Amino acid sequence: MLEAASDTNHTTIADTEIPPHRFRTVLSRFATGVVAIAALDTDDRPIGFTINSFTSVSLEPPLVAYCVTHTSRSWPSIRAARRHCLTILADTQRSVCTRLAGKELNKFEGLRWSSSPTGLPILANSLAWLECSVAAEYPAGDHVIVVARVHHAESGDAEEPLVFFESGYGTFDAS
Template sequence: MRGGVDGGRFREVLGRFATGVVAITALDPGDGRPCGLAANSFTSVSLDPPLVAFCVAHTSTSWPRVRAAGTVTVNVLGEHQRAVCLRLASRGGDKFAGLGWTASPGGGPVLDGALAWMDCAVEAEHPAGDHVIVVARVLRLDTYAEGGPLLFFRGGYGRFAKPTKPREPTEPTEPN
């Protein structure tokens, strides 16, 4: 128990907050091969300058390879990309084996089927408990594929149900 809050209970309660899922990708400067990781802790930070942030566990073996590139590509994953997310969240092996991607204008891997992408330069890293908060400046961005977002909620992956159109309010009727 840390700080009076049980870790399991903390995870359970925060799991009720739905998040989108992104893949942070780069080309490893050592061998030129794509590398990456999945993150559900992604947010916009500032419009001027355009900044985003994401969190990476201190134990990540992928982050040092991705970070070494200096420029990373954030891929917003679509609801059909659960398998891509699970592969990039795994430890070890060639995470890109069998994954299709194209290079962004900055050269970073944009995953086939991603809803949008952002090329970013890492500006700062802030230690925070068992993670590091990475702040990155957006250099280039665009939409890519159509579809709904991949969501993470209560320890699982899902998607939006098709939104329903709100009903028009009805006029009150006068009693007879």
């Protein structure tokens, strides 16, 4: 019979603090895809930003989730829009990603995009896109976790994903 070892010198979660820079460095070792979130503002101009915290949640009903920082200047307008579009970026879209991650006022100037069936911005040459509406929001530290209902989804023509790893961009070789 095996007996469990007892350790009386363990720490509790409340006793542990990880400095933000160390936490960011550790998490940078997790490769993720990159997604652009876009909508139209009240003047029908495209607005958006990029995220790398994106996941599927449910097939029935179709739900996805992503995290948005509290400091996002674009999120309040996107939240206020009835629907928004998520574009999964391809490896050829590094410059698109950099532009949407910036702080410029007109991030879509010079970017190629088309409209979804309901008029939302879909970035050209992407892997896929999903038209969504916010189903729920959950505060989580310095971010909000957004659960979105998917109303429409299509695959694009691109074949290779844009990958974010160790604070840099690359691609994925499936072989």
